Amino acid sequence: MASRSLSEIQGRIACGNAVVLTAQEVCDMVMGGGELTLKDVDVVTSATRAIMSGTYAILSLPVAEPHSFVRANRAWINGIPTIAGPCPNERLGMVDLMLFGTTHSRDDSSYGGGHLFRELVAGDEILVEVEANDGRLFSRSVEMDDIPYAHLFSTRNAFKNYVAFVNPQPTKVSTIFHARGFDTSLGGATVSGCGQINPVKCDPYLETIGLGTRILMNGAEGFVVGTGTRSSSARPNLMGIADMRCMDPDYMGGFITAAGAECISSWAVPIPVLNDSILECIKSLDRETPLPIMDVNLREIVEKTTYGDVWSSCDLEITFDPERCAGCKKCTxxxxCPMGAVTLQEGSIKRDKSRCFNCGLCITxxxxxxxxxxLGSINFGCQKVPIVLRQSDKARALKLAESLKKRILDGSFKMTQMVEKI
Ligand code: SF4
Ligand code: SF4
Structure with missing residues (x-):
């Protein structure tokens, strides 16, 4: 089996001789019948963008003048409850805290950590409230420039082979896996996962992705710190960390499901093509990438299909044609829209493309x-179930993969050798 080292590839990048392709470009070549060997590609950029519940922030925030209070007992940001601590920051007028991407505001279940992360990264002001150990309340408005520490962590992100959900039962179901609740009796499927371009699909045995692998998380450089919770050899996922101050809000956000707000994250991971077996994994297509179908009530796999159903012949981007808008008295x-991307402005409906997740719900x-x-449909036995909602945005994942490719080629992103296998 032909092989080479990461340092050989890094040398080729430094000399300007490396070939870097996105995973989509590799798969397009394979689809077109092209032969691709180790000589033809050095690095492949993989990516995914989806609702990723396992995302949280660790923030260190100034709240009051030093000595104003001894320590914080409880804290909220924009009304979202946080976990204050573990460091007490005694008498410093500061609070260290952890805020989950899935926690909802005490006042509004459609506003959560995912929304807050995007706003913070976009430079918006946020309101920090602290209840001190003596019961007094302190509050302060801050923005990213006032915050000395703001990192995003993941407990599990970038799952290989995520799932499709259906509701075979005769009753409607409200769940985080649908924005409006599931219609009854296989009325529609929701899908997650970016299929053939997913990082862990491209390196399923984690030969190149390990502890200390440099990645892009929401556009910022970060690192893999391990596998995540519920990771298994059959369905690995990743745990990572990145500095929020370098993130791009367009890759982040909150997504409103029927069970409240969820959190969106985007990852891009470089895969150095070290040997033929890694290249073979990268070359495997959507139609070869399994997609389990789950009954959303039982949370059990009831059928199996492939990502070919989801991404092979669909439109990645949803089109809005203002000419076709009838200007209804009440726009439905x-x-x-789970992203708040559709608004009425000066009497006409507008769609904010930078917020749009291409989930497709607006079509219905x-x-x-x-x-x-x-949006296509999934094969459920001999039945076709229409896809009514996508909880992954492949269009924006491809954009992040392209961005990583460009950064590797211009030398601004340096690939790292893993410290240890995970
Ligand atoms: S976009 Fe809204 S206002 Fe326009 S036709 Fe559709 S439902 Fe009516
Ligand atoms: S695809 Fe439609 S419903 Fe989904 S985020 Fe975009 S505008 Fe909103």
């Missing part, structure tokens, strides 16, 4: 066809 899309909510795109 505006309250339904607008009877005038102002929103369009082919």
């Amino acid at each position: 899309v505006e309250p339904a 909510q607008c009877s005038s066809g102002a929103f369009s795109g082919n």
Whole structure:
């Protein structure tokens, strides 16, 4: 089996001789019948963007003048409860805290940690409230420049082979796996996972991804620190860390499900093509990448298909045609859009493309066809179940993979040798 080392590849990058391709470009070549060997590619950039519940922030925030209080007992940001500590920061007027991407505001279940992370990264002001150990309340508005420490961590992100969900039962189900609740009797499927471009699909045996592998998390450089919770050899996932101050808000955000706000994260991971077996994994296509189908009630796998159903012949981006908007008295899309990307402005409906997740829900909510795109369907035995919601945004994942490719080629992103296998 032909092979080479990471330092050989790094040398080729430094000399400007390396070939870096996105995982999508590799798969497109394979689909087109092209032969691709180790001589043709040095690094492949993989990526994924999805609702990733296992995301949290650790922040260190100034709240009051030193000696104003002894230590914080409880803290909230924009009304979202946090976990104050573990360091007491005694008499410093500061609070260290942990804030989960899935925690909802005490006042509004449609606003959560994912929304807050995006706003913070975008430079918005946030309100920190602290209850001190003597019961007194302190509050202060701060923005990212006032915050000495702001890192995002993941307990599990970037799952290989995520799942599709269906509801075979005759009753509607409200869940985080649908934005509006599941219709009954296989009325529609929701899907997650970026299939053939997912980092762990490209390196399923974690030969190149390990402790200390440099990655992009929401556009910022970060590192893999291990496998995540519920990771297994059949369905590995990753744990990582990155500095929020370097992140790009367009890769982040909150997504409103029928069970409240969830958190979106985006990862891009470079895969150095060290040997033929790694290249073979990268070359495997959506139609060869298993997609388990779960009954959302039982949380059990009831069928199996492949990511070919999800990504092979769909529209990655959802189109909005303002000409087709009938200007309804009450727009049904505006309250339904899980990203708040659709708003009424000066009498007409606008879609903010930078917020849009390409989930496709608007297609079923607008009877005038102002929103369009082919979401495809999944094969459930001999039945086809229409996909009604995507909880992964492959279009933006591809953008992050392209960005990583560019940064590797211009030398601004340095690939690292892992410290230890995970
Ligand atoms: S429901 Fe559709 S047609 Fe009606 S206002 Fe909204 S976008 Fe326009
Ligand atoms: S695809 Fe439609 S519903 Fe989904 S985020 Fe974009 S505008 Fe909103």
